[in-house]
Amino acid sequence: MSHAILLLPGDGIGPEVVGQARRVLQAAGEKYGFQIAFTEGDIGGVAIERQGNPYPDSTRHLASEADAILLGAVGGPQWDGLPAAQRPERGLLAIRADMDLFCNLRPALLYRQLADASSLKPELVADLDLLIVRELTGGVYFGEPRGIRELENGERQGFNTDIYSESEIRRIAHLGFQFARKRNKRLCSVDKANVLEVTMLWRDIVSEVASDYPDVELSHIYVDNAAMQLVRAPKQFDVMLTGNLFGDILSDTAAMLTGSIGMLPSASMNAEARGLYEPVHGSAPDIAGQGKANPVATILSAAMLLRYSLNEDRAAAAIEAAVQTILDQGLRTLDIATDDEVAVSTETMGNAVVNALLNNE
Ligand code: IPM
Ligand code: MG
16 A cells, blocks of 8 residues: 655755654554655745746645645744735645645643643643544635725725625535534534624534534534633633634634644645645744754644544554553653753654654554
């Protein structure tokens, strides 16, 4: 059995963390008897430098041929001055749209070994296990019209359009309920239905879809309250269903509850379960190239890739177990080390996962 995986390391710490995840995938294949054919492409800032486009045709072609994609990160200060349409982030948005990756899963899991690293008191986050299901190809991220225009009085005006059609809401709602069904059967839908029409429709459609899932308990919450509840009592949530922008914001909050954004993987899938997997953290330009980055979020993204796109469930579970092992062994990168712990390098962390994977039962 051979799987084709496209690596898109991207910018900043992307190449370092993807490099370690690649070694882990390779080791998982050796242990569980499958081969991986890796290809590599450009995305984001590096693609702008090399090919003049954050999502070049060469990458689009490689993506169309791959069974699954593992991405590092995009963006950096050197491209901050570019107009919106030419920024590295547009490369990421373009591949999400191009492959119709409307379903973004962002699990926030507290590793008990890291309870002290959380910004909240240990008792508030102990055993935290929540899943954010974020709509990824609609809403204000993609709505037209958008832009910055000049008014008659010479003043500039920026504008975006927050827009969701019924079918877009319905398809992500169904997946939200289905994931809730596999977990603790509680789905909390996030909106701003007290103000925004687009989310009034969101609430209506989600409530309608709920009748297909009588075994799942549905609740609705306004996004401002959701932000507050996440830092007040996060364990009340099981699955949170959100639109694109709210999910972007709430998933970073959820990440910090678990101690470090360096631990959180994500999966972005289309209706055929073809997917792009990436760490929730960004390109972290301040530590890029220094071997300080935590590769675990990318390694856990690789585990999600094996599970959801390649059906290699045993290998996925083994990678997750290997991460538990190295945390038990006390390995910590800078982002998760406490003051009295010595931080190890990106590569040491990756080596440790490979060794744990090969040596665990
Ligand atoms: C994320 C990121 C992206 C987003 C950026 C880099 C375009 O913040 O995946 O959460 O806003 O979706
Ligand atoms: Mg984000």
